[in-house]
Amino acid sequence: METEADLPDPPATTRNILAQIHPDSHSYRPFTSSSSSSLSSSSPPDFLRHVQAAFKRHRPLGMVQSTSIRPRRILVPQGEQSENSGCDGCLTVDTQKSQNVLSSKQANTVQDLIEPRKSVAAVVGETPEDSSIILPSSRGKITQSYDENLNPFELQKDQTNPVVDPKIDDVISSSCVVSQHMPVVDSQKKVQLSLGSNAITQRANERMATRMDNLSSHMSCLSLAEMEWDVSNRVEISTINDHDSQQRYFQNTGTSDIGLGSDGGISSLLAKRSALVQDQQHQFTSFLQSDVNHPMTQSSAVGSSCATTTSVRSTSAPMLNSSTYSCHITQRDLVHPSYPTVQCISETPMEVKDCDLSKEQQGCILKGSASLGDGPVNHSKDYSRIDGKSTKEKGFSGDVTDVQSQAPLTKDSSNLKLSKSEKPEKPVSGKGASTARRKSDPELFFKVNGKLYQKLGKIGSGGSSEVHKVISSECTIYALKKIKLKGRDCCTAYGFCQEIEYLNKLKGRNNIIQLIDYEVTDKNLLQEVMNGSMNIKEGRIKDDGYIYMVLEYGEIDLAHMLSQKWKEMDSSSWTIDENWLRFYWQLKPPNMTSASTDTHSGPPSTLLQILQAVKTIHEERIVHSDLKPANFLLVKGSLKLIDFGIAKAIMSDTTNIQRDSQVGTLSYMSPEAFMCNENDANGNTIKCGRPSDIWSLGCILYQMVYGRTPFAEYKTFWSKFKVITDRNHEIPYGPVSNPWLLDLMKKCLAWERNERWRIPQLLQHHFLVPPVPSKLSLSQDQSCKLLQLMAEAYGNDREASVLCSQLQQLLTDPIPPITSKLAESRDQHCLEGDWCLAVLICSGPSFL
Ligand SMILES: Nc1ncnc2c1ncn2[C@@H]1O[C@H](COP(=O)(O)OP(=O)(O)OP(=O)(O)O)[C@@H](O)[C@H]1O
Numbered sequence: 001m002e003t004e005a006d007l008p009d010p011p012a013t014t015r016n017i018l019a020q021i022h023p024d025s026h027s028y029r030p031f032t033s034s035s036s037s038s039l040s041s042s043s044p045p046d047f048l049r050h051v052q053a054a055f056k057r058h059r060p061l062g063m064v065q066s067t068s069i070r071p072r073r074i075l076v077p078q079g080e081q082s083e084n085s086g087c088d089g090c091l092t093v094d095t096q097k098s099q100n101v102l103s104s105k106q107a108n109t110v111q112d113l114i115e116p117r118k119s120v121a122a123v124v125g126e127t128p129e130d131s132s133i134i135l136p137s138s139r140g141k142i143t144q145s146y147d148e149n150l151n152p153f154e155l156q157k158d159q160t161n162p163v164v165d166p167k168i169d170d171v172i173s174s175s176c177v178v179s180q181h182m183p184v185v186d187s188q189k190k191v192q193l194s195l196g197s198n199a200i201t202q203r204a205n206e207r208m209a210t211r212m213d214n215l216s217s218h219m220s221c222l223s224l225a226e227m228e229w230d231v232s233n234r235v236e237i238s239t240i241n242d243h244d245s246q247q248r249y250f251q252n253t254g255t256s257d258i259g260l261g262s263d264g265g266i267s268s269l270l271a272k273r274s275a276l277v278q279d280q281q282h283q284f285t286s287f288l289q290s291d292v293n294h295p296m297t298q299s300s301a302v303g304s305s306c307a308t309t310t311s312v313r314s315t316s317a318p319m320l321n322s323s324t325y326s327c328h329i330t331q332r333d334l335v336h337p338s339y340p341t342v343q344c345i346s347e348t349p350m351e352v353k354d355c356d357l358s359k360e361q362q363g364c365i366l367k368g369s370a371s372l373g374d375g376p377v378n379h380s381k382d383y384s385r386i387d388g389k390s391t392k393e394k395g396f397s398g399d400v401t402d403v404q405s406q407a408p409l410t411k412d413s414s415n416l417k418l419s420k421s422e423k424p425e426k427p428v429s430g431k432g433a434s435t436a437r438r439k440s441d442p443e444l445f446f447k448v449n450g451k452l453y454q455k456l457g458k459i460g461s462g463g464s465s466e467v468h469k470v471i472s473s474e475c476t477i478y479a480l481k482k483i484k485l486k487g488r489d490c491c492t493a494y495g496f497c498q499e500i501e502y503l504n505k506l507k508g509r510n511n512i513i514q515l516i517d518y519e520v521t522d523k524n525l526l527q528e529v530m531n532g533s534m535n536i537k538e539g540r541i542k543d544d545g546y547i548y549m550v551l552e553y554g555e556i557d558l559a560h561m562l563s564q565k566w567k568e569m570d571s572s573s574w575t576i577d578e579n580w581l582r583f584y585w586q587l588k589p590p591n592m593t594s595a596s597t598d599t600h601s602g603p604p605s606t607l608l609q610i611l612q613a614v615k616t617i618h619e620e621r622i623v624h625s626d627l628k629p630a631n632f633l634l635v636k637g638s639l640k641l642i643d644f645g646i647a648k649a650i651m652s653d654t655t656n657i658q659r660d661s662q663v664g665t666l667s668y669m670s671p672e673a674f675m676c677n678e679n680d681a682n683g684n685t686i687k688c689g690r691p692s693d694i695w696s697l698g699c700i701l702y703q704m705v706y707g708r709t710p711f712a713e714y715k716t717f718w719s720k721f722k723v724i725t726d727r728n729h730e731i732p733y734g735p736v737s738n739p740w741l742l743d744l745m746k747k748c749l750a751w752e753r754n755e756r757w758r759i760p761q762l763l764q765h766h767f768l769v770p771p772v773p774s775k776l777s778l779s780q781d782q783s784c785k786l787l788q789l790m791a792e793a794y795g796n797d798r799e800a801s802v803l804c805s806q807l808q809q810l811l812t813d814p815i816p817p818i819t820s821k822l823a824e825s826r827d828q829h830c831l832e833g834d835w836c837l838a839v840l841i842c843s844g845p846s847f848l
Contacts, residue, residue: 448519448548477553485545497529499644511613513642516550554633609639615759627696628668667709670695691753698748727751740767
């Protein structure tokens, strides 16, 4: 058992407090003007004012509670046993008797009284060393334990003969209201009123002083306390700075009285206390209600220097991540808005740290501080916004500030860097910034089907659209294509809607850009396209309609990839470096025999990917009509085709599309695209189809090889038109070391569209599927001679002789059918003479 001597001297601050509370103490007489008689005779409100004043000077503590708000205490095992349990003079009253006058709620409050006895060690330990607050990290919150049942007016009843159960220290420690003479209900539901001696009182005073000191130091750490409220599933930050309410609270508490010395007195005490508690609860509830419209609603703090209490319900509290903060604003912030310190609680359990107001600019949402002088702030809203999860649900649909702050989180910062081609969006600055951010400011956000996407920068603007880099509420980067419909003719507008249709059709195809979401503000237009009931109307669209398409984000397009490479080279001395081409295209190793990407596991070449993408759409009977390097995007290492704005579906009874207008990018346009819908020399209508896309592919390949398009020197539309539509015009091909490459280009750029190779053929072209190189370089004659010799060597072996003669035959004419077992295992490439000979030689007699 601890002795008095063990107890440390309370520091001056505590002495002051204690003296105000216990003016009879010889050691700690704070106010000379204040005597025991004067104090004991002072009215309850006076006394409360002393207490309040003392606390104001020292520690801000939250202390009110409504019926619906249940404080959570930290439950840490209390090692200390009751020192005077069973001591003489302890008046024990079975609480059962008191239950008569206690409602169930009141019983709860009594239970609350009990709880501190068990848990108070969490707040204040027995010694200064162990008095440090051990915050349960798993809770992820700070809990301030307090008890509204402690009635400071009970002090007056026993001023001259203070009786303190040592355990009351604990109660006091866990309470925001200090009471020496509180009846303590023990865990066995006994009410114990200690009627101790002066010595006990003295000791208790000292212990109390110690506790107060400890409490003071704890509260200096926890000037802002957090309580868990069961009010709602929301997190609420609130502040009380309503002095009237505080005053009312104290005045109300001052109306109680305690009768001691008899059972009835205890009952009376409990009854009054419960009435008091009810009143307090009522006061607080009405305070909360009356504060609904107050800037900082739902406060739980009392005292001029104790302005803020924050409720964070651990189970429903927002997930605060490393870059979001919930901020607790002390009253000094309220009083001195310029005061720089704001307490922020990070998600890291129980971590309380100071952060600077500048956090706001960094994305820390400090609405409270920002709005301290400005008017209402709905903190719960703020909280839900800073919650990564709830933001997903709510924040993005409502308020945008958190999006701003949350968007460029650390998820993929590299993604957030704007590429050179991206122009950052105009920052909204100045006074209007915060206001602007509160709403879904179109300057900063796109809204597609009610979902907000924050603009990160403009990627580019095509002939018909603007494309922006955006971030969604899930922190995913997308490209958002915005097409303005106003001023477009109907056909063009239909075309834009058809792009959506095609992209929907191509969903899941990994070489086509994926459409995530879209919105056409002109619903009729979309409907007509989707129903196929388009009426070609004269005139242009007058309404302010837009098409929004949320697309997978591509890091770079092929055009930029190529131009970067070309910049590295001196264009005047542009020569084909086949090794570079092979590297650049990641050509398949020569020993691969199939162009199909499905049959090998290595990375497919760029060219293969281009062809595969076009194959995909051609299989879906879609002609892209605008193939060019800029329309192949690199998305996570894969080339994907974009921009189906002028794509056309091929009708089922034809292989061509009917173009309503001449479209495409001139440098890549096929001759028939220029002459689409005109009549040829035979009077047939010229139509576009898949070969048109093949021509464009030929232009891309040409550009990759030579660094310029085939008709680059013809600058104007008419000169281009003239030369491209001229069947006699010879496309210049510079020398290339690989004749297959030259052949591939020519196969694509055949003027006659029917002469152009189709995608399946191109995929088998020797440039992509190089022939197996010969291992031996024997001439045909030499090979035949060798076979002759072998046949002779086997002499009378008729079967061997037949095989040799068949092989000889193959060498001279590879077409005839083979009936032997050699034919069963043959590969078409293997039928060439040198190879067969090699097999024969290697296999020897055993093969034969
Ligand atoms: N999903 C995307 N990811 C990244 N960038 C994109 C994406 N879609 C388009 N872009 C960029 O925006 C540019 C214009 O896009 P797009 O080609 O779709 O628009 P457009 O108006 O049809 O252009 P144009 O008619 O000139 O071809 C592209 O060149 C490309 O750089």
